[in-house]
Amino acid sequence: MNSNENKSPLISIKNLYKIFGKNEQRVLASVKEGKSKEDILAETGHTVGLADINLDIYPGEIFVIMGLSGSGKSTLIRHFNRLIDPTAGEIVVAGEDVMQLNAKDLQNFRRNKMSMVFQRFGLMPHRTVIQNIAYGLQVQGIAKSEREKCAQEWLDTVGLSGYANQYPVQLSGGQQQRVGLARALCTDAEILLMDEAFSALDPLIRSEMQDQLIELQDKLHKTIVFITHDLDEALRIGDKIAILRDGLLIxxxxxxxxxxxxxxxxxxxxxxxxxxxxxxxxxxxxxxxxCRISSENIGEAVAQMRKSKQDYGYVMNEDGYQGVITQETLEGVEKCDYENKITDSLLEDVPSVQSDALLESVIPDMLDSEHPLAVLNTEGEVEGHISRSTLADILSDQPTEEAETQSDKNSVHQ
Incomplete structure (x- = not known):
């Protein structure tokens, strides 16, 4: 997850409205007064596509926009590069007001700033795979040798080495979408727009494409705006999620x-x-x-345990996390042995888990352990714990107050 402290948004959408119909400006006043989409349609014959949308999308973020069919999500993403012009509102990308761009500047903006991946692949059937991938660079005027070298690198990256001279019709749906992704990445645009990019794929291939996108994003740190109607997909890949209904941001x-x-x-x-x-x-x-026990000897561990007022602690040394030591074990040690080092015989073998692990993966260890599991960060330091009660709260339909409080704490740090 991306921390947005001290960052400015790369994309800002402010007070965005889109009304479809001949007299959209006249109808806008009624929309701003709060009339429903249904009433507007019945009274004026106009369709409210979007109403008062405000979004900030930060650099390196996968921002997912989701909703049911007709919610306005595809309409919204087409405003980012002005394939659709709004009825009212601001679209600011990298500090630039996109609404003020003339035709030539808008063309350059679309070629260089944003790439788009479509649901139905959008490949040109008369061009080979390598030609499809290189097309954006061809439009930019890049020499053939250079653009084909770049295209081959992206072809390899998405796992399609050897398919350069094939035609789209010779590829499976999943392979075609990989070509579409490689083509979008080949232009090295800062922003990737993905409109239902994986929804035409069967579930297994879709899951593989999600994995590949996550893997690529770990390396590339693009800013990705991803449209989907599937919450499982949104939760899996999104740093932030926006949910639309009837043109409103819910x-x-x-x-x-x-x-x-x-x-x-x-x-x-x-x-x-x-x-x-x-x-x-x-x-x-x-x-x-x-309670983190960082002492080398038993006496210091006793002091740390008493200070924490806990009945167990996680033992750390220069080799990292070692296990759990309990107050009961320490109380059973004679004071004359306080100078001795903490040995394995004093420790309980309580597993640790990584902070970025899915809850599903820690359930077996949780069930086997009497004590809460130590949570380690990427540096191997203990940064928290997870208990059976917390897990039960989160996985139940109605989270307890403890779980909701923890969610509130996490949201503060996003």
């Missing part, structure tokens, strides 16, 4: 906030069937560190 936030604190019945209906164990990571629900 809720936006980190996946854990959407999942644990749905804004209304509409969002709750989306999240009720989600397998939380597969959607949430340990970090999103862990409790703070309780």
């Amino acid at each position: 809720q936006q936030g980190a996946p854990v906030d959407i999942l644990l604190n749905p804004a209304d019945d509409y969002v709750e209906a989306f999240v009720k069937d989600v397998n939380r164990a597969r959607a949430l990571t340990v970090e999103t629900v862990m409790q703070p560190q309780i």
Whole structure:
């Protein structure tokens, strides 16, 4: 997850409205007064596509926009590069007001700033795979040898080495979408727009493409705006999620906030069937560190335990996490042995888990352990713990107050 402290948004959408019809400006006043989409259509014959949308999307973020068919999500993404012009509102990208661009500047903006990946692949059937991937660079005027070298690198990156001279019709749906992704990446645009990019694929291939996107993003740190109607997909890949209904922005936030604190019945209906164990990571629900025993000898460990007022602690030394030592074990040591080092015989073998692990993966260790599991960060330091009660709270339909409080804490740090 990306931290947005001290960052400016790369994309800002402010007070955006889109009304489809001949007299959109006249109808705009009624929309701003709060008339419903249905009433506007019945009274004027105009369709409200978007109403008062405000979004900030930060550099390196995968920002997912989701909703049911007709919610306005595809209409919204087409405003980013002005394939659709708004009825009212601001579109600011990298500090530039996109609405002020003339035709030539807008063309350059689309060629260099944003790439788009479509649901139906959008490949040109008369061009080979390598030619399809290199097309954006050809439009930019890059020499053939250079653009084909770049295209080959992206072809290799998406796992299609050897397919350069094939034609799209010779490829499976999943392979065609990989070509579409490689083509979008080949222009080295800062922003990637993906409109239902994986929804035409069968579930297994779709899952593989999601994995590949996550893997690529770990290396590339692009800013990705991803449209989907599938909450499982949104939760899996999104740093932030915005949910639309009838052209209105109902809720936006980190996946854990959407999942644990749905804004209304509409969002709750989306999240009720989600397998939380597969959607949430340990970090999103862990409790703070309780007691860290960093002493070399038993006497100091006794002092640290008493100071913490806990009945167990996680033992750390220069080799990292060692296990759990209990107050009962320490009380059983004679004072004359306080100078002795903590040995393995004094420790209980309580597993540790990584903070970025999915909850699903820690359940077996949790069930086998009497004590809460230590949560380690990427540096191997203990940064929290996760207990059976926390896990039960999160995985139940109605989280307890403790779980909701932890979600609130996490949302503050997003």
